[in-house]
Amino acid sequence: MSYFALVPAAGSGARMGGALPKQYLPLAGGPMISHALSVLASHPRIDKVFVVLAEDDAHWTSYNWLPFAGRLKILRCGGATRAESVRNGLAAMADAVGDDDWIMVHDAARPCLTHTQIDALIAGVAEEDVGGILAMPVADTMKRGIGGAIVETVPRTGMWQAQTPQMFRHGVLSEALVTLSPDITDEASAVEAIGLQPRLIEADSSNLKVTYPFDMQIAEWILQSRAGPA
Numbered sequence: 001m002s003y004f005a006l007v008p009a010a011g012s013g014a015r016m017g018g019a020l021p022k023q024y025l026p027l028a029g030g031p032m033i034s035h036a037l038s039v040l041a042s043h044p045r046i047d048k049v050f051v052v053l054a055e056d057d058a059h060w061t062s063y064n065w066l067p068f069a070g071r072l073k074i075l076r077c078g079g080a081t082r083a084e085s086v087r088n089g090l091a092a093m094a095d096a097v098g099d100d101d102w103i104m105v106h107d108a109a110r111p112c113l114t115h116t117q118i119d120a121l122i123a124g125v126a127e128e129d130v131g132g133i134l135a136m137p138v139a140d141t142m143k144r145g146i147g148g149a150i151v152e153t154v155p156r157t158g159m160w161q162a163q164t165p166q167m168f169r170h171g172v173l174s175e176a177l178v179t180l181s182p183d184i185t186d187e188a189s190a191v192e193a194i195g196l197q198p199r200l201i202e203a204d205s206s207n208l209k210v211t212y213p214f215d216m217q218i219a220e221w222i223l224q225s226r227a228g229p230a
Contacts, residue, residue: 002047002101003122005040005165006093008085009033009108010054010078023108024059027216028223031063035111035223041071043118046104048096052089054078083184087177090170099171102126105187106165109210112222113165117203121167124201131168132199133188134207135160160200162186163207172196 009023023033033051040049048071053060055076065072073096077088086105097103104121106113117134125132138161142154166187168176176190184190188198210219 002097003045003104004093004097004101004170005046005049005104005106006052006086006089007033007036007040007049007106007108008052008078008082008089010052010057010085011082021057021059022210024063025216027111027210028220032111032210032219033108034063036106036108036113037068037072039113039115039118040104040106041068043115045118045122048073050075050089050093052078052085052092081180083177083180083190086187087174087180090174090177094170094174097170099169099174101170102131102167103170103173104165104167105173107209110164110207111210111219112206112208114206114226117207118165120203121165121201125167125199128199130191130196130198131166131172132201133166133186134163134203135200136163136203136205136207137161162188163203163209166198168198 024031037049040046050073052075075089075092077092078085079088121134138156138159142156142159143150144152144154168187168191172191173187176194191198206222208215208218210216
């Protein structure tokens with residue numbers, strides 16, 4: 001049983017604006033995706049990191065990936081959605097992994113991942129048959145809105161904010177993603193849809209997803225305040 005990482009990076013990041021795909025935006029001295037790849041590729045338990053790119057991605061070769069030599073495998077099989085990219089990546093890596101091997105799917109837009117967070121995920125999920133995800137308990141009052149107006153206050157008891165990595169066995173995740181639904185936004189949702197219950201492994205807000213321009217400033221501060229992938 002081995003551990004592998006899969007990073008879907010075929011999206012455009014339209015909500016950030018600009019012509020450059022979000023994963024390549026400059027952040028703390030490198031393209032955004034390089035920070036997550038550095039942490040994943042340097043983790044001693046992860047055998048290899050698979051990166052799913054769009055077939056026509058012209059940006060990847062513009063950067064120096066030599067520091068990760070031998071640790072990365074590029075798969076140019078990205079799909080129209082994140083779920084499709086993950087499904088295509090799982091199929092493309094099938095010859096290199098077993099059904100029982102663990103796959104950590106991580107967002108390219110979560111650049112502040114740490115070894116400590118990966119260790120917590122492995123420790124919390126490794127003995128499970130299903131798998132699990134990093135997540136954070138919801139602390140704020142939750143409101144459901146329509147047209148800019150509140151229509152409902154949603155109880156936050158038992159609510160968690162999903163993060164990545166999300167770790168599942170290759171066979172289980174491949175099965176879950178055979179039939180894609182437009183409502184599936186993460187791997188856990190797909191696994192839940194086939195009747196399984198992934199575990200929640202508590203993380204913290206430092207593992208943020210860069211979605212809007214201001215998030216870049218927060219991620220930059222977090223990365224610059226660290227000495228390494230702790």
